[in-house]
Structures are given as C-alpha cells and as structure tokens.
Amino acid sequence: MAEFVQLLFAGLTTGAVYALVALGFTLIFQASEVVNFAQGEFVMLGGMVTVFAYNAGVPLPLAALLAVVVAAATGTLLHSLAIAPAKGATVVTLIIVTIGASILIRGLAQIIFDKQFHALPAFSGDEPLRVFGAAILPQSLWVLGGSGTIVLGLWLFMERTLLGKAVRATAANRLAAELVGIDTRLVLTLAFAVSAAIGAVGGILVTPITLTSYAVGTLLALKGFAAAMLGGIGNPVGAVVGGLVLGLLEAFAAGWISSTYKDGVAFLVILLVLFALPQGLLGRAAVGRV
Amino acid sequence: MSLLEARGLSIAFGGVRALEQVGFTVDRGEVLAIIGPNGAGKTTLFNVVTGLYRAHGGEVRLDGRDVTGLPPHALAARGLARTFQNLEIFFRMSALENVMVGRHLKERRRLGAELLGLPSVLRENRESRARSRDLLAFVGLEERADEPATGLPYGALKRLEIARALACEPRILMLDEPAAGCNPVETEEIDRLIAAIARQGVAVVLVEHDMRLVMRISDRVLVLDQGRRLAEGTPSQVRSDPRVIDAYLGRHGVAAAHAA
Amino acid sequence: MRPGTFSKLAILGTLLLVLAVVPLVLPSPFHLRVATLVWINATAALGLALLIGLAGQVSLGHAGFMGIGAYATALGPKHLGLDPLSSMALGIFAAALLALLVGRPILRLKGHYLAVATLGLGILVHLVIVSEVPVTGGPDGIQLPHVELLGRRVTGPELWYWITGTGVVLAAWLALNLEDSSTGRALRALHDSEIAASVVGVDVARHKLVVFVIAAVYAALAGGLFALFNRFVTPDVAGFLRSIELVTMVVIGGMGSILGAVVGAALLTVLPQALTVFHEYEHAVLGLLIVLFMVFLRQGIVPGLAGRVVRRRSA
Numbered sequence: 001m002a003e004f005v006q007l008l009f010a011g012l013t014t015g016a017v018y019a020l021v022a023l024g025f026t027l028i029f030q031a032s033e034v035v036n037f038a039q040g041e042f043v044m045l046g047g048m049v050t051v052f053a054y055n056a057g058v059p060l061p062l063a064a065l066l067a068v069v070v071a072a073a074t075g076t077l078l079h080s081l082a083i084a085p086a087k088g089a090t091v092v093t094l095i096i097v098t099i100g101a102s103i104l105i106r107g108l109a110q111i112i113f114d115k116q117f118h119a120l121p122a123f124s125g126d127e128p129l130r131v132f133g134a135a136i137l138p139q140s141l142w143v144l145g146g147s148g149t150i151v152l153g154l155w156l157f158m159e160r161t162l163l164g165k166a167v168r169a170t171a172a173n174r175l176a177a178e179l180v181g182i183d184t185r186l187v188l189t190l191a192f193a194v195s196a197a198i199g200a201v202g203g204i205l206v207t208p209i210t211l212t213s214y215a216v217g218t219l220l221a222l223k224g225f226a227a228a229m230l231g232g233i234g235n236p237v238g239a240v241v242g243g244l245v246l247g248l249l250e251a252f253a254a255g256w257i258s259s260t261y262k263d264g265v266a267f268l269v270i271l272l273v274l275f276a277l278p279q280g281l282l283g284r285a286a287v288g289r290v
Numbered sequence: 291m292s293l294l295e296a297r298g299l300s301i302a303f304g305g306v307r308a309l310e311q312v313g314f315t316v317d318r319g320e321v322l323a324i325i326g327p328n329g330a331g332k333t334t335l336f337n338v339v340t341g342l343y344r345a346h347g348g349e350v351r352l353d354g355r356d357v358t359g360l361p362p363h364a365l366a367a368r369g370l371a372r373t374f375q376n377l378e379i380f381f382r383m384s385a386l387e388n389v390m391v392g393r394h395l396k397e398r399r400r401l402g403a404e405l406l407g408l409p410s411v412l413r414e415n416r417e418s419r420a421r422s423r424d425l426l427a428f429v430g431l432e433e434r435a436d437e438p439a440t441g442l443p444y445g446a447l448k449r450l451e452i453a454r455a456l457a458c459e460p461r462i463l464m465l466d467e468p469a470a471g472c473n474p475v476e477t478e479e480i481d482r483l484i485a486a487i488a489r490q491g492v493a494v495v496l497v498e499h500d501m502r503l504v505m506r507i508s509d510r511v512l513v514l515d516q517g518r519r520l521a522e523g524t525p526s527q528v529r530s531d532p533r534v535i536d537a538y539l540g541r542h543g544v545a546a547a548h549a550a
Numbered sequence: 551m552r553p554g555t556f557s558k559l560a561i562l563g564t565l566l567l568v569l570a571v572v573p574l575v576l577p578s579p580f581h582l583r584v585a586t587l588v589w590i591n592a593t594a595a596l597g598l599a600l601l602i603g604l605a606g607q608v609s610l611g612h613a614g615f616m617g618i619g620a621y622a623t624a625l626g627p628k629h630l631g632l633d634p635l636s637s638m639a640l641g642i643f644a645a646a647l648l649a650l651l652v653g654r655p656i657l658r659l660k661g662h663y664l665a666v667a668t669l670g671l672g673i674l675v676h677l678v679i680v681s682e683v684p685v686t687g688g689p690d691g692i693q694l695p696h697v698e699l700l701g702r703r704v705t706g707p708e709l710w711y712w713i714t715g716t717g718v719v720l721a722a723w724l725a726l727n728l729e730d731s732s733t734g735r736a737l738r739a740l741h742d743s744e745i746a747a748s749v750v751g752v753d754v755a756r757h758k759l760v761v762f763v764i765a766a767v768y769a770a771l772a773g774g775l776f777a778l779f780n781r782f783v784t785p786d787v788a789g790f791l792r793s794i795e796l797v798t799m800v801v802i803g804g805m806g807s808i809l810g811a812v813v814g815a816a817l818l819t820v821l822p823q824a825l826t827v828f829h830e831y832e833h834a835v836l837g838l839l840i841v842l843f844m845v846f847l848r849q850g851i852v853p854g855l856a857g858r859v860v861r862r863r864s865a
Contacts, residue, residue, distance in 0.1 A: 340749055342745065342748075342749075361748065361753075362745075362748040362749045363748045363749075363751050363752055363753045363754070365749075366748070366749055366750055366751035367751055371749065371750065372749050374745075374746065378743040378745055378746035379742070379743070379746070380738065380739045380742040380743060380746065380747075381742050382738060382741065382742055382806075383735075383738060383739070383742070387735060387738075390735055391735050391736065391739040391747065391750055391752070392750045393732075394732060394735070394736055394750055394751045394752050395750070395751035397732040398732075399731075399732045399733055401733060401760065404727060404728055404731035404732065404733050404734070405724045405727055405728055406724070406727060407723075407726075407727035407730070407731075411727075411731050411732075414732065415730065415731070415732075418732075454746075454750060455749075455750070457750070458750050458751060
C-alpha cells in the first residue's frame with residue numbers, strides 16, 4: 001500500500017508536468033495547427049530564470065513571475081519571428097522550424113546561464129508528509145495543485161471570456177473567425193504566450209523536485225508531445241489525461257519493472273495505442289470526404 | 291447476371307442514414323445516371339461501391355462475384371474506375387504523369403529491376419507514356435501533356451481525371467459530376483466523351499446535376515432522395531414520373547428536361 | 551522528365567564531378583574525413599528523401615535504423631566472431647526486417663500521429679542501445695576492429711573517401727531509377743492523394759511499406775559504413791537529434807530532390823565543423839541557421855535556387 005501510494009504520487013507529479021507541456025502543445029496546435037517542439041524549452045526557461053533570479057537575490061515569488069514573463073515573451077517572439085513568417089509551409093517544415101527554434105533557445109540558455117544542474121528550495125519545506133505510510137514531498141502537492149489551478153483557469157478562460165471564445169473560434173475556422181472581425185494574429189500570439197507561460201509555471205513548480213538545466217527541455221517536449229498525441233491532438237482534456245497516464249505509467253514501470261527503461265515507457269505506450277487507435281485515446285475518427 | 295450489381299446498400303454517419311437499401315445494376319455499354327437533390331446520397335453511393343466507405347448492409351457484385359468490402363485498389367484491379375466530384379488530382383505531377391499513374395495496374399513492377407533501371411523498365415515507361423498521351427489526346431489535352439497539373443483550368447482537370455480513369459482500362463467507369471463547373475462548350479465535350487466511352491463497351495455510371503446532359507446520354511436514370519431510391523427508368527419515364535417532379539425536378543427542372 | 555528537376559544524368563554527373571574534385575582541392579586527411587562523413591550522411595538522407603520527399607511520409611526516428619546498422623557492424627565481431635562486413639550485412643537485414651514488421655501499423659498513421667510514432671520507434675532503439683551496457687557498451691560506445699578485404703586492411707582517409715563516395719553515387723543512382731518507375735510514380739501519387747492513388751489500383755499500404763523499408767536499408771547502410779570508417783560508435787548515432795538532423799538535411803536541401811538530399815547532408819555535416827570556431831555559440835548559431843533557412847528558403851536549397859535561375863532566365 002505504502003509503495004503504491006508512493007508511486008501514485010510520483011507518477012501524478014511527473015504526469016502533471018507532462019500534462020502542462022501537452023496542454024501547451026494543444027493550445028498552440030488548436031490555434032495554428034503547428035506542433036511546437038520548442039514547448040519543452042519554456043519549461044526549462046521557467047526553471048532556469050527562476051533559479052538565476054533567485055540566486056541573484058530576487059525574492060522567490062518575484063523570480064517566478066519574472067520567469068513566466070520571460071517565457072511568455074520568448075513564446076511571442078517565437079511566433080512572430082519564426083512561425084508567422086513560415087505560414088503555409090508543410091507539416092515537416094514547421095516541425096523543423098520549431099526544432100530549430102528549440103536548439104536556438106537551448107543554445108542561448110547555455111550561454112546566458114550555464115551547463116550545470118540547479119535546484120530551487122521547496123516552496124513549503126522538505127518535511128515529507130505521511131500518507132498511508134508513503135512519504136510525500138509537500139512540493140508534489142504544489143505541483144499537483146498548481147497544475148490543477150492552471151487547467152481550471154484555462155478552462156474558465158476558454159469558456160467564459162470573449163478572448164477565450166475568440167481563440168476557440170480561430171481554432172475551429174480561421175477564415176470564418178477573421179470574417180466576423182476576430183484579430184486572428186493577436187489570438188495566435190496569445191496562444192503562444194499562454195502556452196509558454198503554462199510551460200514555465202510547470203518548470204518552476206517541479207524544479208525543487210527534479211532540478212533543472214539548460215538541456216531539460218528536449219525530453220520534456222518529446223514526452224509532452226507523446227502525451228498530447230496519446231490523448232488525441234487538439235483535445236485539451238485528452239492532453240491532461242494523456243499527461244497523467246504517461247506519468248503514472250512511467251512511475252509504476254520504474255517501480256515495478258525496470259527503471260532503466262523508464263524513459264521508453266511513454267513511447268512504447270504511444271506506439272501500442274496508435275496501433276490500436278490511430279487517432280489517439282480521445283481523438284475522433286475522421287471520415288475522409290471526397 | 292449484370293456486370294455490376296449493387297443490392298440493398300445502407301450506411302449511416304453518426305445516426306444520419308445516408309443510404310438506405312439502395313441498389314442498381316449496369317451492363318456493358320450502358321450509361322446509368324444517378325440523380326437527386328444535394329444530400330440525396332449519390333456520392334456516398336459511389337464511395338461505398340468503389341470501396342472507400344464500408345457499407346453497414348447490402349452487397350456489391352462484380353461479374354456475379356461478391357466484392358463487398360474489398361479495398362479500392364482491389365476493385366480497380368477487377369475493372370472498376372472512377373473520378374471525383376471535388377477533384378483528386380496529383381498536383382505535384384504533370385498532366386501526362388497523372389494519366390501514367392492510371393496505368394499502374396497494367397505495368398509490371400519488379401522492385402529490383404526498377405531500382406536498377408533495367409531496359410525492361412524503360413520500355414514499360416515508354417509504353418505507359420505513349421498510351422497516356424493517346425488518352426490525353428482522346429480527352430483533348432494532348433497540348434498540355436507536359437504542363438504541371440497545378441496550372442490546368444478546372445474543366446481540363448475534370449477531363450484529366452477521366453483520362454486517368456480510362457488509363458486503368460476499366461470495364462465500369464463511375465463519373466462523379468463530370469460536367470460540374472464546366473461551361474456549355476465543355477459540357478458538350480464531356481457529353482461526346484461519355485458516349486464514345488460507352489460505345490467501346492464500358493459501363494458508365496454517372497452522378498450529374500446537368501439535366502440536359504443526363505437526359506441526352508443516359509440509357510437509364512436512378513433517382514435518389516434522402517438516401518432512398520425514389521424512381522428508376524428511362525429518361526422519359528423518369529421525366530414524367532410525378533414523384534420525381536414533386537420531390538426533385540420542380541418546375542425549372544421539368545422545363546430544362548423538356549428542352550433537352 | 552519532371553518539371554523543375556535535373557535529368558538523371560546531370561545529377562549523377564554533378565555528383566561524380568564533385569566526388570573527383572574534392573580530393574584535389576581539399577587533400578588534407580581532416581577534409582577527407584569530413585567529406586567521408588558527408589557521403590555517409592548523404593546516403594542516409596537519400597533514403598529519407600525517398601520516404602519524405604517522394605512519398606510524403608515523415609519519419610522522426612530514422613537514426614534508429616542508422617543505429618541498428620552501426621551497432622550490428624560493431625557487435626558482430628565482438629560477440630559473434632563475425633567479420634565486420636558480414637555483420638554490416640546482417641545489420642542492414644535486421645533494419646529492413648524491423649521496418650517491415652512495424653511499417654504497416656505505423657504507416658497507417660498520418661501527419662503528426664506518424665511523426666510521434668516514428669519518433670517513439672527511434673527513441674526506443676536508442677534507449678535499448680544506451681541501456682544494454684553489457685552488450686553495447688552503453689553510453690561509452692564501442693570499438694571496432696579494422697575491416698580486412700582479401701587479406702588487406704581497409705584503412706586511410708583517402709580510401710574511405712572513395713568507398714563512401716562510390717556508395718553515395720550508387721545510392722543516388724538507385725533512387726533516381728526508382729523515381730522514374732511505376733513504383734516511383736505510385737509513391738508520388740499517394741503523396742498527393744491516397745484516395746485517388748488507391749482507386750487507380752495502387753496498393754497504398756504496400757507501397758508505403760516498400761519505401762519505408764528502402765529508407766531503412768539506406769540508413770542502416772549509412773550506419774554500417776560509419777561504424778566501419780570511424781571504428782568507434784556511440785549511441786548518438788541513433789539519437790533523436792541525429793534523426794532530426796537527417797530530416798533537416800532532406801528539408802533544407804529540398805524535399806523531393808535527390809541532389810537536395812546530398813546538398814543538405816553536406817551543409818549539416820560541414821556546418822557544425824565550421825561552427826566549432828564559435829565555441830559555445832555553436833548550438834545557438836546552428837538553431838538560428840535552421841530557422842532562417844526554413845523561413846527564407848522554404849522549398850529547400852536546390853529547388854529554391856533552381857526556381858530562381860529559371861525565373862531569371864525567363865525574365
């Protein structure tokens with residue numbers, strides 16, 4: 001029981017970060033049909049900027065805010081300097097553009113920061129909580145709570161605000177959205193900024209547990225992508241479910257089977273799922289129209 | 291035994307019955323037109339018969355043999371070819387190459403020989419190219435054979451699809467709105483093409499909105515409405531069928547039909 | 551002949567000319583080593599050009615097949631007592647077999663689903679190579695013996711330059727032949743419309759599988775040649791970044807262009823060597839260049855420049 005709870009919390013914690021990355025993928029994909037492989041770099045920026053600002057004497061909450069702003073600005077720049085000019089390019093070309101951008105961001109981070117691993121202090125102490133005999137880090141609760149708040153906030157934004165509805169309209173039909181007077185360029189920029197901010201928050205929350213470095217983005221992007229596809233791309237609920245499922249599978253595979261192949265679980269699962277359900281878990285089967 | 295026989299075909303999309311118990315037969319050299327208002331299920335019927343959609347009920351027989359549920363390429367190998375309402379052109383290829391792809395089943399493919407570019411492959415290429423040029427000439431596109439397909443106007447693309455389908459040397463040719471978007475001159479051209487194709491012994495099934503064209507060239511007409519068979523008969527029978535007039539043709543349609 | 555492409559002979563002639571001129575202009579062993587790496591990468595990129603450019607099927611995990619070729623070549627002599635050349639042949643066979651087995655379910659997928667599945671396949675291969683330390687040597691890599699042919703040692707940068715150079719010309723020749731064949735036309739057709747291809751009788755699934763296996767064989771051959779030439783392989787040869795590099799070679803050179811794949815391979819092989827002068831700016835500059843190329847020369851170098859020349863002539 002204790003081991004089960006331990007693995008459950010470990011899985012949910014990593015899963016929550018995957019879910020945030022996947023959510024970022026989904027948001028950008030919905031608005032622009034671009035799969036943004038630079039998504040992981042926002043998580044890296046969240047962690048790294050906070051660490052360096054905090055170490056320079058900025059109070060933690062302010063450092064975190066700064067990190068979110070830096071990530072959002074990077075997301076906006078990514079859109080206006082790389083994605084928007086490549087408008088209309090093929091899927092493969094756009095994938096290469098975002099991967100090029102992620103290499104660039106990582107390269108810059110390596111210059112501006114350094115190549116070391118860095119930690120942040122846990123937000124509310126390191127004293128583990130005892131739950132059914134398992135030791136749960138308080139930071140895990142921060143990760144879970146923070147991610148939950150973001151998911152809820154994003155949902156409210158999309159459902160309840162005019163801007164959110166504009167995003168959904170753009171996602172559903174860009175031309176029609178433009179015809180009714182929605183500034184789709186603003187919506188796209190917003191989608192990139194919000195995705196980046198979400199990723200950054202994930203990075204800030206999880207750094208006290210997992211540490212961070214300039215290079216953490218790649219694997220996170222790949223797993224976030226896998227999570228988004230597992231849920232069925234373009235589906236925010238699917239992204240969150242996909243992320244949590246992947247996190248849990250990894251944790252239990254590492255605990256019960258082999259920790260060597262932990263990083264392979266996500267990809268093995270996605271292959272098996274796609275073989276059975278070519279549109280992902282929650283994706284709709286498309287009927288080709290001719 | 292008919293060349294192609296569809297019986298009791300039914301299919302539904304998300305609860306909407308797109309086809310219910312629809313069937314038809316067609317034989318060598320015959321022209322069957324399928325008409326009906328938008329959403330009557332004409333294209334869906336095409337898609338089911340050519341293997342793009344899987345019917346929820348009913349069967350398709352070719353030469354009396356059950357071919358229901360076979361994939362499109364297997365049906366093509368048995369002599370069934372088609373064109374598309376919304377054009378499915380190979381836009382990265384020239385007009386000629388589009389037709390050459392239609393020769394696929396007539397070409398012998400041995401991967402090893404193809405990789406080595408053996409003389410047999412080159413000979414096959416030459417033959418396909420020559421045949422395809424003939425077909426482009428048949429549909430009146432010989433002048434534009436080497437142009438990229440992207441540059442061709444709509445009417446030419448409609449005829450290009452017909453040439454590509456003919457390259458399969460089909461026994462049954464299914465044309466989905468061959469004259470849609472064509473001007474009267476082009477429509478007349480397509481009219482002549484269809485007649486010539488049928489004369490060669492090919493069974494032609496076409497979906498068409500141009501009533502003049504339908505009345506002029508069809509041997510039989512099948513009328514669909516809301517996924518069901520409404521009427522079937524010779525053009526003159528259908529033209530005077532009160533149910534058809536009520537449900538579909540309307541005053542304008544009747545006038546057009548009589549003018550034909 | 552296809553519009554906008556060079557004829558088969560012109561492409562092969564260009565390649566042969568470059569192959570002959572490089573050792574005259576850049577005779578130093580260092581330059582020949584870099585050129586050899588270009589030929590090896592170009593071989594892998596050519597296979598991918600057929601898969602992505604001709605048939606329109608993305609693979610973000612192709613380095614996995616390269617890794618299989620490289621590691622089979624390295625492991626055969628170490629564990630099975632085989633000579634490196636037969637090990638390489640086995641590796642190519644293994645890669646083809648894997649492609650054949652996973653190809654059908656993977657190639658049913660489209661667009662981003664295909665991308666993530668191939669990505670996953672590549673990462674799993676890489677992970678096995680990294681993790682099975684007793685067999686593969688893990689992250690530290692593995693050493694290979696010299697290749698011996700007819701009792702003589704195959705060594706020296708110049709010899710390897712000619713071996714891999716001949717290999718890439720042959721690979722390009724086969725690819726060009728395939729393009730101009732019934733199978734090639736079917737592949738280009740299904741790139742544009744799978745539905746239209748299938749109704750004229752193209753077995754779409756089968757043809758995708760054929761080109762996937764061919765691309766895997768090219769990659770495994772490249773991996774094997776790399777192992778033999780370098781006499782040392784690390785898991786990087788199968789890594790995600792290598793897969794991305796391969797795709798970038800194809801895209802930067804110009805999708806669907808055989809010459810483009812070679813030009814792309816040359817650029818992405820030589821560039822990092824040249825960028826080492828930037829020291830720690832290396833990655834940033836590489837990323838920046840990739841973005842710039844994709845934004846400003848979207849069609850790729852070869853078709854892009856060819857298009858410009860044609861426009862100028864007709865102007």
